[in-house]
Amino acid sequence: MINFHGWNMPLQYSGIIEEHVNTRHNVSLFDVSHMGRFEVQGDDASDLLQMLLTNDVSKLDNNQAMYSPLCNCDGGIVDDVIIYRINNEKFLLVVNASNRTKDFLWVSSHSKSSIIKDISDTTALVALQGPRAIDVLESALPLLKLASLKPFSFIRVNILDFGQEGLDKIETEKWRKETQGKQEDEKSELVISRTGYTGEDGFELFFDSSRIDIWEKLMQIGTAFNIKPAGLGARDTLRLEAGFMLYGSDMDETTTPMEVPLKWTVKLEKPAFIGKQALMTRPITRKLLGFEVSERRIARHGNTILIDGQPSGYVTSGNYSPTLKKSIGFCLVTPKVSPGQVIEIDIGGKKYKATISSSTRFYKRK
């Protein structure tokens, strides 16, 4: 168990590599309730988010989600989040655990009339990830046709149907009508989204924190598909292989989305958003690239990158890739560096050769 931003969480259950490999081949269940979750509700919720996020929130339909950075006036990344559109007046924002307080204040302070509610402590969030995730969830909710749920889409169902025979999907409108004015029924909502942080197919499930039996039920149903619980350690090696950055390690308020590979999330054609001006004009002095170390030594956050013997950047994340069986990582370096170039990394005073990779995505699922 480790303390992760105030949460006592398992770093591993059976072993990081075993959990990693099981996620790639079968399915794993992660408790990610530490992630911050806010409800943003109000007539101007959509305008508020359009102003705060660099990505284009107007492209979202109901029941769709989107990844986006949240920038400050200088274009520095305040956080990277996933925004879920329930309807045009109600959104769910999932933020990094480490930024929960900062983000809550940031979003609230920019809101004119929308209400921001932190629901992180009253709800649970689990991630079911891996090629067999669909099999587990279809067994739990057989009538839902979850296979047709597109990536970054979500549905809202009644939690009472979970693991029961003969359940049916409750349409959003019908659901709202039925639960209007019934406070306790909010606890019956189960949100299932086809999202994750592992590079595998998978789902994330949001539900009331009183319904921890969902974890047990998924583990029971998943037995037939070799489900295993996985901890923060495997979550980190999986995201690294898949090319997903980690806030606080690979980016922070001093980095812009143009320096890390997030240019695709910055929609400069949007009329206005916080950081737009800076992102259009700020010179790019460094970029985040992937590397493979030629030896097995692991490069870690903060290790110096040397090019022609000169310090030229630093490692932001590094670890062993159980899939490639190699030491891999990301580094922030001068923009002159290009794929295939051999660099050196100073690990504990010793220099190790590494090669800049063609992309930060070391692993792509078939």
Next chain:
Amino acid sequence: MSEGEIRFSKEHEWLALKGGGIATMGISDFAQRQLGDIVSVDLPKVSSAYNRMQPLAIVDSVKSSSDIYSAVSGEVVEINEELIEHPEFINQSPYELGWIVKIKLSNMKEFEQLMSKKEYDVFIGELEKGEQESAGMRPDWRK
């Protein structure tokens, strides 16, 4: 001091004394469990000399990188080159396949001052107790 006797340091190294004042050194089962999956070992050069408590090797696990300190002063006479290709031997077989170096002791007293198996078991028992106590305070819903 009998041949084959195994001693432990507070830094979780084990040493087994062989003939000729040479000891085989590795890390304990407790240490390998704490480190988790080991993926690389940086070994010292043969015939290099170390003082007690000087870092002698580095073990990278998926969780962390850790210096392995020389539990005694002496000269490295042999290294376990198998570990370069099979660092996981330390996890799988910490007392046999996973040995790290053989050291020719320069001061036998240092070996004698190390803990016996019995003393070490008590030592790690205390550590594990502390760990369980801190793990007992789980504020989240999974308890």
